[in-house]
């Protein structure tokens with residue numbers, strides 16, 4: 001049940017793209033690319049909605065990204081009380097696609113939509129894996 | 137063949153520890169029966185709009201149909217998160233249009249406050265895509281905060297403009313005896329409230345509530361016999377969008393709302409300028425600003441200006457949520473869409489009392505499910 005290692009709280013025990021988490025363990029951030037039509041999926045998908053194929057290859061991402069929007073969560077859900085308030089970002093990944101992530105070491109008032117950021121893999125205290133965005 | 141709304145009912149919204157799901161359903165159903173002067177034997181089916189995860193009782197149409205005295209007619213649930221009520225109305229409309237039934241009752245119902253705080257907090261964490269987003273601790277207000285932040289960046293929308301939406305909601309909520317909050321608030325109070333998910337503060341967010349609302353739909357010839365004041369469903373559109381904000385092209389608008397609105401206007405043969413009164417899905421103040429834009433009441437990016445100019449008050453260009461909206465009425469998820477329709481029916485009948493929009497002939501409802509993965513737009517005419 002590889003996928004449950006992903007996220008501070010994981011609601012998903014497994015997925016056809018669980019290899020994403022194996023790559024996180026190696027410090028790599030990945031997406032999938034359809035071998036047939038070339039469509040890139042970030043976050044990864046096991047199935048291509050464009051051409052109905054499922055022959056996907058794993059593509060490593062540079063981590064380069066820009067800030068699309070952000071918020072600081074003060075009223076947190078179950079399992080996040082210990083880190084609140086925390087700042088959530090949606091970033092545009094350079095290679096394509098977007099991800100949700102945490103701001104690492106950047107106070108909210110230093111965030112500016114459009115700014116360059118860099119994603120990297122982070123291992124939490126309990127061994128769970130996430131990616132975070134920091135200033136490059 | 138047209139379909140009309142011939143009866144409406146609405147429970148008091150708020151903390152309703154005093155009633156079960158089925159007892160709460162009865163309150164609006166009974167009102168709608170008295171309003172239409174119909175009885176159970178005259179109704180061919182019930183469709184229930186609700187989001188099941190809030191209830192201890194599993195599969196609620198069973199207990200509701202039994203309590204309402206609506207056995208042995210068909211009953212089942214329609215679910216589209218916060219859009220469940222409008223989804224149920226659309227299902228009932230389709231049943232009549234298809235010729236399966238002549239008269240159908242829709243009950244939108246939610247008891248949200250029977251859960252414990254830890255249960256609510258756990259549910260709160262699973263509102264979005266649990267695979268790629270929830271693991272970072274995003275919440276329902278958090279998503280709308282992401283929309284708000286981007287909207288502010290793109291168009292210069294301000295926190296003060298957001299707060300003005302809340303002030304308007306409470307202004308009209310104070311005139312609605314069924315609303316959870318019936319007190320006016322000041323701009324200072326809204327702006328000074330505690331942060332929930334920046335830039336959204338407590339007064340930018342609607343409150344969970346318990347409540348039910350009911351509408352009775354009938355086919356054209358019967359509708360004219362049942363009532364002198366049928367309200368006709370002229371447009372009843374719906375659309376979807378990716379639930380994951382990360383898989384959406386824009387996060388400063390609700391794409392499903394834009395598409396559903398366009399389709400509803402086409403069905404009804406009207407445009408945004410023809411709408412006399414609207415009830416929109418203001419789960420958060422930014423949602424109402426986006427609704428102005430997505431429904432075509434103003435251009436994209438000009439929603440803030442519309443509230444600055446008080447154009448969405450009675451007397452303005454397009455009065456919006458003069459029942460108090462989700463913000464002041466409270467938001468019992470499954471009941472909300474049906475509640476919107478009851479308000480527009482009241483307005484078109486001229487029965488809205490102190491909050492009546494004079495001479496309203498065409499009204500609109502806009503009911504968003506979740507963060508826009510579902511959207512429903514109705515256009516009603518008297």
Ligand SMILES: [Zn+2]
Pocket residue numbers: 034035036037038039048049050051052053
């Ligand atoms: Zn493909």
